Amino acid sequence: MAQLNRYFPKLCHPTCGLEINFQRIRRNPKVKVFTLASVAAVTGERGDYTVTVRQAPRYVKANCTACGDCARATEMKVQNQFDYNLGKVSAAYLPHEMAFPMRYVIAPQVLGTPEAERIKAACKYDAVDLDEKESTFDLHVGAIVWATGWQPYDAARISPYRYAYLKDVITNVEMERLAAPNGPTQGKIVRPSDGVAPKKVALIQCAGSRDYNHLEYCSRICCLASMKHAAYMREQSAEATVDIYYIDIRAHDKLEAFYRKVVNDPHVRLIKSKPAEIKIGPDGGPVVCGENTITREIYAEPYDLVVLATGMQPAGVEGVSGAPVDAYGFIVPEDETQGIFSAGVASGPLDVSMSVQSATAAALKAIQAIR
């Protein structure tokens, strides 16, 4: 969520919501948070579950003040996963400016190199512990709410779209990072190949979603996310044109007003077609090819930048024994009297406001299950 630039439909920033929720967590003595942790197994029954948790080492102790001396002490850079690997970050890094807890992390790649000692020496609070090991521990709980969230579908698997070969074909989550002020380009949307602001942009819907070869379900958020991306483009450039390729636009109830606002812009064009492929043009740029299903015209349209609206996949539940997953990997408990519930995208594709609603519902159900 922190990775998003803004939310639809009001285009507000996610920082305020995060701030409120982090404060609530921090002030509530009954909430314990384990970061860098994943669930290995779940056993037991309602009222008496044992959850085995595996916690990866952070190499930084709790007395870290986030001063940033360690980051300045090293030259070594690692891929910035927060920016979907679009940029690099120091090997001793703060995950992002809203990080919770507000502590640095040391990338495991740096261990055993002289850089690691340099990082340790730079810390005047002696907060660096290079000998930290992965730990496993058990939690005994009465009910469980899965809120493991999502990850974007791997666009490289949609081979006709040549995401792996064309630099200027990016995904919708990468677009969010490009547009974000704390992103790799400080909020300026540019082409990854040459750093120039794009003039002609294509947004391709259902890249992987609603497709038996990829994700069989509709990911629900991508239509509105692309409307938002069209709005970003139009905000940044007066002459930019945006073409949205779609099968059908799923702007539900109250979201339709935002959709109407975006498509009323004469620079935004809707093309009813699922592109068949993206070819490599003579200048090495992307050329979107397919059939316009209203005019039956076969098109091959070159673009400066193509954004694939990749769908949502459940995250962090693969290989966990005891997780009640459905055919797609979402957590869907068959029997809700059992004390296992799911919230947010762990339960199915949802947008932010629907995730908040489902989280409230899951919390209430969990409390009732152990009363």
Next chain:
Amino acid sequence: MTTMSPTPTRPYDLGFTRWVYQNIDGGDRMALCMQCGVCSGSCPLSTTMDNGPRKTFMMIRAGMKDAVLKSDTLWNCVSCYNCVVRCPRHVPVAYILHELATLAVREGYAPARTSETNKFVKGFTWSFETFGRTDERIISLFYYFQDGFVAGIKKLLAFKSIAFAFVKVGRLPLGLPHRIKNRGELKKMLAAAAAIEARHTAGRK
């Protein structure tokens, strides 16, 4: 081979739609088609087709039997199967087009008789039924001479330079066509296949 699809009483006859869903292999999956256009967009011959696969499916769903079976879309498919592998709904697009072409032949639609593809296919079939192998020279000759002797000679001369170029690089053998052993067994297999098809066709509603 006598069972036909229902004769339409009006341009849009859903009786045909239902018949296709029930009797064409994979036809029932057509109900899942969401008209995204990936099949027509992926098709290397889409620009030579009057309707293309996507529109053909919409026409079938609208019950336009005559328009579908007279369409050249059925005949211009080159079986590259791009549409089949890319279809997000797993509709066996190319297979359905082939079945519809067979239906158009069986029901005597004019484009089926005059289609160049169909003439070529006849040569292909004759070659493997006779020799057990496909021989490019025999298929070509069979195809060239179907419209009469003069037309055949004209077509032969038109391809003369290509043929000589092929001979030069050893891509066009000059010996007798190869035959397989035990052609009697092949005949039995083909007869059995024909019997299965007849049974299958007779079972159609």
